[in-house]
Amino acid sequence: MERMYVSALSSAPMLNLLIKNVRIIDPSRPDCGEDGFTGDLLIRDGVLVALGKEIKGSPEATVLDGRGLWCLPGLVDMHVHLREPGEEYKETVETGTRAAVAGGFVAVACMPNTTPPNDDPSVTAYILEKADKSGACRVYPVAGITRGLLGDELTEMGLLLQAGAVAFSDDGNPVMNSRVMRRALEYAAQFDATVISHCEDKNLSGGGVINEGSVSVRLGLRGIPRVAESVMVARDVALADYTGSRVHIAHVSTAESVRIIREARGRGVKVTAETAPHYFTLTEDSIVASNYDPLFKVNPPLRTERDVEAIKQALADGIIDVIATDHAPHSVMEKDVEFDYAAFGMVGLEVALPLCLNLIREGVMSPAALVRAMSVNPCNILGIPPKVLQEGERVSLTLVDPEAEWIVDVNSFFSKGKNCPFAGWKVKGRSELTVCEGRVVFARERCIGIISR
Numbered sequence: 001m002e003r004m005y006v007s008a009l010s011s012a013p014m015l016n017l018l019i020k021n022v023r024i025i026d027p028s029r030p031d032c033g034e035d036g037f038t039g040d041l042l043i044r045d046g047v048l049v050a051l052g053k054e055i056k057g058s059p060e061a062t063v064l065d066g067r068g069l070w071c072l073p074g075l076v077d078m079h080v081h082l083r084e085p086g087e088e089y090k091e092t093v094e095t096g097t098r099a100a101v102a103g104g105f106v107a108v109a110c111m112p113n114t115t116p117p118n119d120d121p122s123v124t125a126y127i128l129e130k131a132d133k134s135g136a137c138r139v140y141p142v143a144g145i146t147r148g149l150l151g152d153e154l155t156e157m158g159l160l161l162q163a164g165a166v167a168f169s170d171d172g173n174p175v176m177n178s179r180v181m182r183r184a185l186e187y188a189a190q191f192d193a194t195v196i197s198h199c200e201d202k203n204l205s206g207g208g209v210i211n212e213g214s215v216s217v218r219l220g221l222r223g224i225p226r227v228a229e230s231v232m233v234a235r236d237v238a239l240a241d242y243t244g245s246r247v248h249i250a251h252v253s254t255a256e257s258v259r260i261i262r263e264a265r266g267r268g269v270k271v272t273a274e275t276a277p278h279y280f281t282l283t284e285d286s287i288v289a290s291n292y293d294p295l296f297k298v299n300p301p302l303r304t305e306r307d308v309e310a311i312k313q314a315l316a317d318g319i320i321d322v323i324a325t326d327h328a329p330h331s332v333m334e335k336d337v338e339f340d341y342a343a344f345g346m347v348g349l350e351v352a353l354p355l356c357l358n359l360i361r362e363g364v365m366s367p368a369a370l371v372r373a374m375s376v377n378p379c380n381i382l383g384i385p386p387k388v389l390q391e392g393e394r395v396s397l398t399l400v401d402p403e404a405e406w407i408v409d410v411n412s413f414f415s416k417g418k419n420c421p422f423a424g425w426k427v428k429g430r431s432e433l434t435v436c437e438g439r440v441v442f443a444r445e446r447c448i449g450i451i452s453r
């Protein structure tokens, strides 16, 4: 098996490297265009000292031939489940962040549906402490909107932000009560914090396990109607409009949700949105083809070809701002059971990049647009430092080989979660080197040689 290097951020070596003739794709640079440009990067002690053409390093500088590679600002995944505290058998901060850096991410925002949930500053602090000690990348905790994520009483948002939370969500659960959601949007706005909404009307989705439609009928499985999502998207858009606050819609899966968001954006409502790779790669028919494999069970459920097309169009137009994985690790115990009883969720960190690169290959997005969706926009929405290739700064970057072909093997995942519906797929593209704030946190075989202390 291939040798790989992965390290905790705190003990990772500083990068010293001259990368020659690499395709640089950073839309924050005026010279980038939609396809990037070819150039060199000189990094000394983790700091990007020069970026341009024909850069000369010192004679002792390690040189990497970047031909055929892409240099992206470090990718940011604003929606993952790290399961710590409480469900460490599914994932930990350590294993989840290792999966992240292997996937090319330098930062993740982790959702609060842990045990106990992150609805209290002590839990936020606990997660950050774990991240400091053993995290391979930056971790930004998302705290609960309501206590216990139960949808009734707002959390102490100010204190949670002080403890290091960056946004609020009850993800896993919707905020069913519209009055509570209104107050949450108003309260969070006072701190200029983003509320991330898991849009699901529980009364409509109740008991469903897959998209409601011909497939659910054929299989005799209880359906989750698409309107269970869009009715809540419409509500949240209306509340954001009424209160003047911002709202971010998590894991958009339907054409109707896209239409509502598009219309709202046209009117200047402050709504942003994300989707996940499985929603533009798979449909409910994938479930049939898999012979009802619970690995394909996810919330919201996989939809139809029409929805996939609408989501791709929205990504092309920038109406969906972000691609996040919704990395949701579960153990075999929760997944290797009958479809009805299996847990919702699939892992995504280690397979997202090649699936997203497919969007470029299909002409849906330009390389620059993909970087906006996977780095620039999530940073803006969360209000965290942008990952830009800026001279004079500690560099966060992902060096991608877009042509590398590999077969998804869950046993080689750093994630504890092996619940991946793409297992066995032949995919193209991966991160060869991931650098977080100047430090080498991940290197594949061909890049291991550049690590120096």
Ligand SMILES: NC(=O)N[C@@H](CC(=O)O)C(=O)O
Binding pocket: 081, 113, 171, 172, 173, 198, 297, 298, 299, 300, 326, 328, 329, 344, 345, 346
């Ligand atoms: N997406 C999922 O299917 N599952 C998520 C919850 C969530 O993101 O709503 C999980 O925590 O397992």
Ligand SMILES: [Zn+2]
Binding pocket: 171, 172, 173, 198, 250, 251, 299, 300
């Ligand atoms: Zn959710």
Ligand SMILES: [Zn+2]
Binding pocket: 079, 080, 081, 111, 171, 172, 326, 328
């Ligand atoms: Zn989630």
